Amino acid sequence: MICDAHVHVGQFRELYTSPNDIVNFFESLCVDKYAVSSTSTCMPSEKANPIEEMKELSGLAGNKLVPVLWVVRRMLANSTLKESVECGVNWRCLKIHGYFEQWEEDEIEYVIDVARELRLPLLFHTGGRPESDSESYLDIIKRNQDVTCIIAHSRPIDQALKVLEECPNCYADTAFTPAECISELIINGFEDRVLFGTDYPLHDYFYPGQDMSALYRKIILDTQSVMSEQQWDKVSHVNFEKLFL
Numbered sequence: 001m002i003c004d005a006h007v008h009v010g011q012f013r014e015l016y017t018s019p020n021d022i023v024n025f026f027e028s029l030c031v032d033k034y035a036v037s038s039t040s041t042c043m044p045s046e047k048a049n050p051i052e053e054m055k056e057l058s059g060l061a062g063n064k065l066v067p068v069l070w071v072v073r074r075m076l077a078n079s080t081l082k083e084s085v086e087c088g089v090n091w092r093c094l095k096i097h098g099y100f101e102q103w104e105e106d107e108i109e110y111v112i113d114v115a116r117e118l119r120l121p122l123l124f125h126t127g128g129r130p131e132s133d134s135e136s137y138l139d140i141i142k143r144n145q146d147v148t149c150i151i152a153h154s155r156p157i158d159q160a161l162k163v164l165e166e167c168p169n170c171y172a173d174t175a176f177t178p179a180e181c182i183s184e185l186i187i188n189g190f191e192d193r194v195l196f197g198t199d200y201p202l203h204d205y206f207y208p209g210q211d212m213s214a215l216y217r218k219i220i221l222d223t224q225s226v227m228s229e230q231q232w233d234k235v236s237h238v239n240f241e242k243l244f245l
């Protein structure tokens, strides 16, 4: 069984991935469940509506889908966060992106409070600049031990290890994480808190022209190669089920 904890639907720069594309791709690769957020949220365009996309995806994917609500700062400013939370999608996780947007600490605390109230995990993008590196979230994750957090991409790896070490309420995903860094997560004993994730379909934007199915299979094999079969069981689905289902 394979569950992908980091997937996107919608508009990403010039690339548009429809709900149908997502379902067909994972069907063809026998991926059982997928946690999806909409990149349209931070790249508004005429045709892409993140809530409508998620509703459509939900209708197509049924219980294979774990819908992730991507929270942006303007939702706090114009109070549309509540509207999005209550739009009828069965959200299973919240996400914020500290690279696309500069988040203030009190704003993050506000989203943490929403996650606590809804009893949902909160996913942080990590990497790209110091303000969104793993360690920049250390204090806030530590202060809120009753909220489960996920550091997406585990970047940079030494900081990700430190956050996992100091915060038992924190998980890490492997989206775009090199195999040698995934190996570090396992060697350091975090197999119960690592989630297999890919960031599909963004490879299509960053490395255009590749065979996405072949690439996806390679990511699975590379991830499997740095752990035992029992550890892969946990990383590929047991931890995902524990967290989202």
Ligand SMILES: [Zn+2]
Pocket: 006, 008, 175, 199
């Ligand atoms: Zn992503």
